[in-house]
Amino acid sequence: MAHFEQLHEWSLTRHEAVELQKRLRERVRIEPLQRKVETIAGADISFNKFDPTIYTGIVVLRLPTLEVVEEVGIVGETKFPYVPGLLSFRESPSVLEAWARLKTEPDAVMFDGQGLAHPRRVGIACHVGLIVKRPTLGCAKSVLVGKFEEPGEERGSWSPMIDKGETVGAALRTKRRVQPVYVSPGHLIDLEGAIDLTLRCDGGYRQPEPTRRAHLLVNALRRGERNPTSESDGDARPASEGQASFDF
Secondary structure (H helix, E strand, C coil), X not given: CXXXXXXXXXXXXXXHXXXXXXXXXXXXXXXXXXXXXXXXXXXXXXXXXXXXXXXEEEEEEECCCCEEEEEEEEEEECCCCCCCCCHHHHHHHHHHHHHHCCCCCCCEEEECCCCXXXXXXXXXXXXXXXXXXXXXXXXXXXXXXXXCCCCCCCCCCEEEEEECCEEEEEEECCCCCCCCEEEEEXXXXXXXXXXXXXXHCCCCCCCCHHHHHHHHHXXXXXXXXXXXXXXXXXXXXXXXXXXXXXXX
16 A cells, blocks of 8 residues: 555645645755656546535556556545635545555656645645655646746747746646646656656657546546546556646
8 A cells, every 4th residue: 555644634724724735835845856766656636616526546657668557546525615726625635545545656646736836835746745755746737827938849848937936837848839738846856857757758648648647547437437446457548638627
């Protein structure tokens, strides 16, 4: 089982959650990777704003082959309301439930969401990173905070995302002449490391393979095509991208 340390209770008011985010931000460590990443998990979460049902998928891939090592899908209920900027309190308990069911402990975790590129600099990648004590990064399909210049057209081109004078992430071109993704470090990784790791996870799509495959798993759960808490035989195949999830 993959382990984590429960840092706080989840039954909080909105004000308590904001104050907790401010305290957690002080504990986030943005630093170069300390060891080689050989396995990486992709995590994605999907829900409807006014429905407590939440769908969560974690898919673990091996680098550099991108073969699927394991996957876990959870269908559950969330107790925290939909509040932009506080979505990690709505989503994280389900992510941690899925994490606890993994048989492998991934070296790093990529979220379809935000890290530092968050109003209080503590998106879900930061929040969960502190709990699982693994390098984490956000790789979002849309911008929450940060202004940037359009990066070059070639794969690997990037430009910094700036919010209130601080570099919080990067607009990264993962495929030539395709709209960039928005990468931000979460915990125990820096921006350069997050960009490099994202590019290492190239499966030929705009979205890197860890979060793309997690996204596909979540969509299958929503359609009832996959059983929750399933494990992959490593023979997952590419498919088209489906419904978007929330990037807060």
